[in-house]
Amino acid sequence: xxxxxxxxxxxxxxxxxxxxxxxxxxxxxxxxxxxxxxxxxxxxxxxxxxxxxxxxxxxxxxxxxxxxxxxxxxxxxxxxxxxxxxxxxxxxxxxxxxxxxxxxxxxxxxxxxxxxxxxxxxxxxxxxxxxxxxxxxxxxxxxxxxxxxxxxxxxxxxxxxxxxxxxxxxxxxxxxxxxxxx
Numbered sequence: 001x002x003x004x005x006x007x008x009x010x011x012x013x014x015x016x017x018x019x020x021x022x023x024x025x026x027x028x029x030x031x032x033x034x035x036x037x038x039x040x041x042x043x044x045x046x047x048x049x050x051x052x053x054x055x056x057x058x059x060x061x062x063x064x065x066x067x068x069x070x071x072x073x074x075x076x077x078x079x080x081x082x083x084x085x086x087x088x089x090x091x092x093x094x095x096x097x098x099x100x101x102x103x104x105x106x107x108x109x110x111x112x113x114x115x116x117x118x119x120x121x122x123x124x125x126x127x128x129x130x131x132x133x134x135x136x137x138x139x140x141x142x143x144x145x146x147x148x149x150x151x152x153x154x155x156x157x158x159x160x161x162x163x164x165x166x167x168x169x170x171x172x173x174x175x176x177x178x179x180x181x182x
Contacts, residue, residue, distance in 0.1 A: 007175050009081045014100045016091035016149055017109040020119035022158045023085035029167045031083035040085045044072045070096050077103040092148050108152035115159050
C-alpha cells in the first residue's frame with residue numbers, strides 16, 4: 001500500500017489510450033506524485049524480446065508482438081501497485097482488458113486527432129504509422145478503439161494544458177473512485 005496525496009493505491013494504475021495521448025509522460029509524473037514505480041510496458045516488451053518494437057513488428061508480425069505484450073502485461077498486473085503505461089493496442093485485446101479490469105484501475109487518456117498528430121509527428125518510431133498517412137491511420141484507430149477505451153474505469157482529457165493539470169485531474173478522479181468504493 002502506497003499513499004500519495006490523500007489516497008492509498010492498492011493495485012496497479014493502468015494508463016490506456018492511443019499513441020501520443022501522453023501515457024508515458026503523464027504516467028511518470030503521476031507515479032512521482034503518488035510515490036509509486038512507473039513502468040512502461042513497451043520498455044518491458046523490448047527488454048523481454050531483446051529488440052525494438054519496430055523490429056518485432058517487422059520480423060515477427062503484429063500477432064507475435066500482441067502475444068508477447070499480453071504475457072508481459074499479465075506479469076506486471078500481478079505485481080505491486082505501480083503506474084503502468086500500456087501500448088495503444090493493449091486494452092483492445094480482450095484478455096488484457098479483462099486482466100486490467102480485474103487487477104488494476106484503468107485510466108483512458110483521451111485526446112483529439114490534432115493533438116495526437118502533433119505529438120506522434122515528433123518521432124518516427126511508431127510501427128502502425130509507417131504504412132501511410134498518419135491522420136488517416138489515427139482517425140481509423142480512433143473509430144475502432146475509442147469505444148473500447150471508453151470501458152476504462154476513468155476517462156481523462158489529455159488534450160492540452162500542463163501535465164500537472166492532467167495529473168491533478170487523475171488524482172481527483174482516483175479520490176472519487178476510492179470514495180465510492182468504500
